Amino acid sequence: MKKLLYISILLLATSCFKKDAVLPKKSPDSFEINLSIKGNQASYINLTNLQNSYDGKTANWHLKFQNDELGWYIYLNTLQNVAIHNTTETDYDLVDQDYNILDLPWQLDIPASQGSQPAIGEWGDFNFPNPKSFKNVYLISWNDGITSFVYKLQILDASTDRYHLRYGTLDGAITKSVWITKDKEHRHSYFSFKSGSDIQIEPKVNDWNFCFTYLQDSIISHKNIPHATTINKSFGLYQGVIINQSNTQIFLDTSNSFDDIDFFFARDLEYNTIDEIINLFYTWNINSQSIEASENLTLITKDENRYYALKAEELEGSSIEDIRIKLKIKQL
């Protein structure tokens, strides 16, 4: 009886929760991005599965349309020398070959504190479920690599899931009307004047976090950094990163070493939901006249409950027009 009593008292105090096994720490991955203004103009990274990242090659698109339910922005592809001018005329036929296109102030999309602002501006009243277009006729300048073109463009209307455009040459030789569908599986739809139809550029919305590409900004904002020229002399093309706002938030850290950054640090940060950053991972060394990786910068990102730290490990290129960035990526 006494033995049973002792055994029972012992069992009353015994704990049986299983302890966790210690797992080996994972080493960071490496990922290489090769960008070129004439070649691979965009590189998409999928942090969840780096194998599913992909290069956009030459992006032969001219207009980019927001697919968000409440988003109605239309962006231009500066890499194809696309620029825009608002004639403020609403009669499509009145803008013809007699319209003076010399020395026009061609506009480009510009980065702003609230995100990239399209040069086309607010083309309609978006307070309606089906936005009402102001019907302004725009002049679009674009280039197919050999020849420069000037088209006229009018946004006719939009319904909750489509944009309706009319475009053509100034002499009226070409006049087309197209519907661009808001494809919910992608953040943006892309349109090419050359093919006259929408084209597939981006991976699906959940299949990418960052797009490394070239973005335009005013030259004054980046005085000491080389740039590629654009149709607008005040603007240059710089290496930039587009952030997929659907799934990715970011934090830029310059005070901790890459090795010291762990999940517990990343978990409590306040993240930003900006849409693009220019000249992120490099600085320009005036002495050696070359670009260098920013040693102290770590990009920390949050994708739902996943956290990643990214750092430029190596950076090669005599100019930004042809650049190789080797990233070190670790999931936290």
Next chain:
Amino acid sequence: MAQDSSAFFTFTSEDIETNNIQNLEGVLRLLPSLHQYTIDDRAITSFGMLSLQNIAILKDGLPLMMDQNTYYDLRSIPIWDLEKIEVLLAPISNTIKNSSAIIIKLFSKSTNPIASESAIYIINNSASDLHANLQFGFSNLVHTAKIGINRSFTQALYKDVEDRGTSISAAERYDLNFRYKFQILRSLSLTISSDNSLLRSKDKGEIIEGTTRVRDVNQDFNRHILRGSIETALSKNHMLTLNGLIHRYKNGLSTWDKDLSNSEQQQYYGKDIPYSVGYDQGYMQLILTSKNRTLNYSAGVELSNTKDNQFSNINAIATEYADYSAFGMFEYQFRNTFKLQGGAKLLTNSLSGSYLLPHGRLTLAPNNELQLEATYQKSLSYARFEELFYTSDLNNGIQNNILLSPIDLNSFNFRVLIEKKHLRIQSGLLYVNKNRIPQVSNLNTLTNTGKSISTTTYASLAYKTDWINIRPTVMLHGINGTRDTTSLTFFYPELNIYGHIQIPNTSLLIGSTARFLGKNSSTYLKHNKIFLKQVDGHRHISVSIKNTFKNDKLSVLFGTTNLLNTNFISEKTFRLTNTGQELISDLDAVASRNRAFFFKINYRIK
């Protein structure tokens, strides 16, 4: 008279042993008439369209889980001190809330008069669960005392062997229960009892892909109940009873992020985590009963106050309410022709007003072997605490409504009862009408617009002799969860066979439990859309063999639970559309823990 004892089914302490059950959740999983499965580490229990929140559970006649309008982890309620558990369908009782259709009553083990006894038992099974228990009892006719301490550890359940994420968390519970009765005078007695349990569980998460990280939820559940009862005979026929109860519980939940590569862990305080809840309840009941040859009656008052002990105020509104009730009941029998029982309860709730709750029963030929009975009852069930008090950030985006009326429960029960010396057969139809169910509108607000109906056709048999005790039951449940919107009714059957056989001229007792449940389908309305939930049918069979030695001092029991190893089932949710149904979710649910072999050694000193 105050309590109807004609149970539809009695779950005995032998059934508890055969199925190696350690807590109330385990009992309700196997209790005929109830349907239970576990999803996301939470047991979901129902009877037809009634959730567990609409079913009164009493221990020794007093409420066990407050007003049942909150999720209460039933693993925290031990059953080692119970003699039996009864299921009563549409019983006549003085229980005011949640009592219309079904009441579950728990009865504590009694202590033999003029004796002292001690008992120790240990249970171990092939899943590495371990339960140890010590009990001491003493009685000298004037003083009767019993105290028990218990530790119960149940291992986690995993879907796959390599999983880290638990389907049911590992849980460890410590109990300290005592009961004391003082027979002050022959006609005056005082009973005090207390139940105290601490439950710790660890709900482990899967390793986040590509990392060495996990997110776990730890639970610290504390419950403390103190009951007191004083009973005095006012005359030969009159008895006055004063019952009181203080109940406090806290379900503390904490979320932890862990890095398994260096064992570092930190608590996580984000908004997307389960939060701790807890309530205090004070309860008092005064009853006068009178027993006569033809006319019996009882009358009484009941007071209770319930208060949140985690969020005492939300948006400057106190999260508490009080109930004031009065009840009167009578029972009149005219020879052997009929027996009429009736009465009414008047409930005043401090939040929602007053309600009159009548009930009545007519029994034909009450002394015959064959009796016919028809019962009507009306009762109330409160909306869940989070629906009443908690703002949208604590309630999945749904805005609370403190003005919600209680859910209205009405039941009609028609029963045929045949009672002989060793045999008891009953069969009937129970119709339950549930109105004013809180529903979520398109604006994520709550309104009392829902209606549901369920019918249960049942039959049970209990045959008991010195050697055999067999109790089969069969039921067919019909459910219409959205009576306000559609006439869709779904049916599911259940068959239960519980039995024990004492082998003649030996000490061997063989027990078995067999339970078969059909696919359970029900509809509900949310955001003005109809959803259909389907839970797979499942089966459960357990067997045990027990032998006693040394003049019943030592007993050894071997058994197997869930012999067919029916563990994981699916819970599918569809959205019903004009043209068909669209699958919304397909989740793994747990019908029962894995098959396990167990043994129990019990040693008693008298």
